Amino acid sequence: MAAFDQKGFIIDLDGTVYLQDKLIPGAVEAINQLYEKGHKICFLTNNPTKQNSAYYHKLKDMGIKTVKEDILSGTYLSALFLKRNMQEGDLFWSEGEDALTFELKAAGLPMASSPEMASKAVLGGGPSFSFDYLNNMVQAYLSGAEIYAVNPDPSCPVENQLIPDTGAWVAAMHSLMAEGEKIEIIGKPSKNAAETVIQYLNLPPEKCFVIGDRMETDILMAQDFGMNSILVLSGVTKKEDLLTEKKIKPDYVLTDISELSNLKIV
């Protein structure tokens, strides 16, 4: 009998597993089957506003047999990434929704008592954003902190509206930083996200498959870092978009995640 060929699946959430609160038909069965076969799985979303436990409960309620640690929400991914790259004496500062600070603290990262004391400061988006949030990041930066952002997206769709996301605040910060200085992005499609998930799954990139609905995040990250990519057409990318897109090419294209079992790789 041939040895089981264990693979890693990095699965996006909104547009891939569900659309806001509506489950994609067949998603539960497709994902549970991966777990049952013994594959390694993590869920990866750029959303900077929620703890991984929020997604855990949502997925459990939908019938997906996952564990909390497998859910690399923007905030939890940030905590994992920063912990992995922590240096002696590092003190952290965060600006965003409470979930971001919660995940950093839960990961045991030592927090600074003021922005000026921080060696690393992390920016996340969300509806609580204020002048003070940006100003605190500016003061951290002017005091020498390295600046990170949970995700690069300027906007996100919420209830059929497009609202500002972390990337808009990243642009505001960049306008205040010295020429050539850049904020390090932690989420998709960055190298930091790719390395963090590959390390979490502990498999070589060529054994990993990114499943997602966004060309410029999910598919681009897979392409850039030697992982395989599976585009699902259940979210923002439509079949006709594939004709106009020249640089980003998914390895597989599925109508939705329910078709995953049709692929030989599973």
Place this chain on the structure above:
Amino acid sequence: MAAFDQKGFIIDLDGTVYLQDKLIPGAVEAINQLYEKGHKICFLTNNPTKQNSAYYHKLKDMGIKTVKEDILSGTYLSALFLKRNMQEGDLFWSEGEDALTFELKAAGLPMASSPEMASKAVLGGGPSFSFDYLNNMVQAYLSGAEIYAVNPDPSCPVENQLIPDTGAWVAAMHSLMAEGEKIEIIGKPSKNAAETVIQYLNLPPEKCFVIGDRMETDILMAQDFGMNSILVLSGVTKKEDLLTEKKIKPDYVLTDISELSNLKIV
């Protein structure tokens, strides 16, 4: 007797007339002399947080014999500019400190009842800035409004600190706008500011003198729009900065505004 050669003086405030609350010695006498001789004067600042009346009282208390209309604060300049360019059916929206909305309303500009109804939306900075402010501007933009900003400065100095100003929010907005679409800047050094002050003074540009402490706003605007420029070294620009700056060249350089009467032009 030769006819009086009336000129226009466009005078910056912070760094030129005073440093925060400290009057530059001789500034009152220099400015009052210009008024007494019959020259035309306006004060031009990019600050997006105050009404012109706030500056009026500050200058009066310092002993400067001015009138309220001569103070083109960022908010009042915006109102003048927008009124001058108003088209039939225009409805306005503003996000910033209350002073901005106050000046727009005081100028008689018709305000929209929601961001989605606006044909022109104006962005100003200030400590009240919030997620909702940016989101309202985004919704105005997505509904087709033209977007304006009071000033382009990403940061401003306040009590020896550098804090975010309107330009940071402009950068955030740009990250959310379609490629190639730009926010129209109303303040210095824009064409809009130059045209508005030239029209206010009602003199040809070559009869106008911009006095200010900033190369990239005061002196650049004068240079770009055919006005004369007088750099004062009482603010942010230092003598040694003149050696490194290649593109922007002031016509006159003074230690401070008290030296104005030494120039033949007055």
